[in-house]
């Protein structure tokens with residue numbers, strides 16, 4: 489049996505080693521190394537300016553890194569692109585771009601289709617199904633500029649789902665969404681985990697980390713710690729990550745941790 493072109497079954501969804509990224513020669517991500525376990529929901533947390541978005545973008549080759557390697561299922565991102573889904577930060581998207589919700593979701597299928605083939609009925613159906621999943625089927629033909637912030641976020645999640653990726657990166661999917669959208673996103677994350685997908689989420693609300701996530705990466709330019717939430721999301725490591733910017737408050741009898 490020729491298995492030379494196959495990846496070992498044990499290759500981790502994501503393996504980053506020695507990642508350093510600088511803007512104008514100033515390092516904002518420094519020597520970061522970690523491996524993500526398969527089938528987990530992982531929170532990437534740290535104070536404003538800690539380098540969270542930059543780290544995601546460097547992994548995806550959207551900003552250049554000074555040093556470091558990225559392995560995705562044991563291969564390069566370029567080769568594994570179709571297995572990766574990315575939900576960018578909402579502010580980084582040009583919402584005036586003249587396109588409707590359904591077309592945005594169909595863009596998620598291009599990796600499967602190649603650029604030459606035009607999406608057909610099957611692709612459209614799949615895109616409609618994912619819009620339906622995020623409660624946006626009625627808005628399929630609405631221009632994205634005419635959607636609310638939470639609706640735009642749902643459309644981008646639908647696009648990532650339509651990609652049928654195995655490893656997802658989401659940059660603050662909960663930012664500025666209402667309680668219903670937050671619930672919808674959490675349900676989706678649960679479904680992805682159920683299906684064995686791995687999801688790395690930049691997250692700000694420390695009070696929900698324990699409830700939503702399995703695993704956590706604590707970043708402040710350097711990686712302070714990473715591991716299961718139970719052993720890594722500790723007051724000591726959070727203080728180390730956030731420094732004086734962290735306040736601990738009591739909420740419903742339980743100690744909750746609040747970021748900036």
Ligand SMILES: Nc1ncnc2c1ncn2[C@@H]1O[C@H](COP(=O)(O)OP(=O)(O)OP(=O)(O)O)[C@@H](O)[C@H]1O
Pocket residue numbers: 511512516534535536537538539540541542543
């Ligand atoms: N294009 C850029 N050019 C120069 N500096 C940048 C650029 N993008 C980000 N930075 C700087 O790099 C640092 C890390 O920014 P980044 O957006 O990665 O942090 P973050 O942890 O995602 O922050 P936040 O939680 O506020 O979104 C910050 O000091 C920021 O000002």
